[in-house]
Amino acid sequence: MTAALDAQGLYGGPGGLIAGLDLHLAPGERVALIGPNGSGKSTLLRLLARQLAPRGGTVCLEGRDLAQLGRREAARSLGILPQAPALPEGVTVRELVTRGRFPHRGLLSGGGVSDKDLVEQALRDTGITHLAEREVHGLSGGERQRAWIAMALVQEPRVLLLDEPTTYLDLAHAHEALGLLQRLATERGMTLLMVLHDLSQASRFATRVIALRAGQVVAQGPPAEVITPPFLREVYGLEARVLPDPETGTLLIIPRS
Numbered sequence: 402m403t404a405a406l407d408a409q410g411l412y413g414g415p416g417g418l419i420a421g422l423d424l425h426l427a428p429g430e431r432v433a434l435i436g437p438n439g440s441g442k443s444t445l446l447r448l449l450a451r452q453l454a455p456r457g458g459t460v461c462l463e464g465r466d467l468a469q470l471g472r473r474e475a476a477r478s479l480g481i482l483p484q485a486p487a488l489p490e491g492v493t494v495r496e497l498v499t500r501g502r503f504p505h506r507g508l509l510s511g512g513g514v515s516d517k518d519l520v521e522q523a524l525r526d527t528g529i530t531h532l533a534e535r536e537v538h539g540l541s542g543g544e545r546q547r548a549w550i551a552m553a554l555v556q557e558p559r560v561l562l563l564d565e566p567t568t569y570l571d572l573a574h575a576h577e578a579l580g581l582l583q584r585l586a587t588e589r590g591m592t593l594l595m596v597l598h599d600l601s602q603a604s605r606f607a608t609r610v611i612a613l614r615a616g617q618v619v620a621q622g623p624p625a626e627v628i629t630p631p632f633l634r635e636v637y638g639l640e641a642r643v644l645p646d647p648e649t650g651t652l653l654i655i656p657r658s
């Protein structure tokens with residue numbers, strides 16, 4: 402099966418942090434990228450999306466070398482929601498979300514009816530229809546984060562990279578946003594690679610976790626096989642208990658005092 406995203410021998414980032422990394426995402430996979438602060442998670446996402454130019458290696462998107470695709474063409478297939486996206490001034494939520502359709506539009510066409518429908522759907526899915534006419538600048542961190550997620554969704558990428566998508570969200574909205582991404586990934590066969598710090602969230606919403614330390618993949622596999630007390634001790638320097646949620650069987654991580 403052709404990989405949704407396939408990186409081979411990837412080099413780059415500050416100080417050559419990522420040095421010869423391989424990464425393979427199967428279509429429809431939901432993968433959580435985990436690891437301590439400064440381990441290179443954001444750098445890796447940026448290299449994969451070519452926001453940072455790699456110094457070596459290849460990144461293929463559904464079998465096609467990303468370096469050979471035009472920006473627009475790449476953006477139709479690969480979306481990225483960075484950790485701190487640049488915030489445009491004087492732009493309403495609806496305008497921002499509509500920008501997600503730009504890679505799909507012809508040079509001369511305006512927003513088609515289906516584009517408008519997609520935008521309204523994404524506003525509803527992320528629970529921000531009531532904020533549509535508000536300026537993005539004046540929103541709370543969590544409201545803004547949902548607007549960015551809506552923008553990424555209307556882009557309808559085949560592969561979506563998300564850098565800490567739940568950081569500013571309260572518990573209910575974080576749960577809802579990850580549930581929405583999970584549902585869309587299943588329905589559309591979209592592949593997700595998301596940086597998540599909350600390992601309980603990662604265990605619940607990801608089919609696989611990839612752990613980075615100092616720019617290297619140190620573990621990967623199903624969450625229950627990777628996130629264990631010895632792993633937490635070695636990679637995070639944290640003594641913790643890992644218990645199965647009695648209802649879902651997914652992991653609960655409880656630091657020891």
Ligand SMILES: Nc1ncnc2c1ncn2[C@@H]1O[C@H](COP(=O)(O)OP(=O)(O)OP(=O)(O)O)[C@@H](O)[C@H]1O
Nearest residue numbers: 414415418436437438439440441442443444445484
């Ligand atoms: N523009 C830059 N110039 C110099 N060093 C940088 C730059 N950007 C990142 N770094 C360094 O590269 C390393 C990896 O940073 P990166 O943001 O990729 O880590 P991360 O795993 O995403 O961290 P976090 O969990 O804190 O978001 C860090 O040590 C960081 O200080």
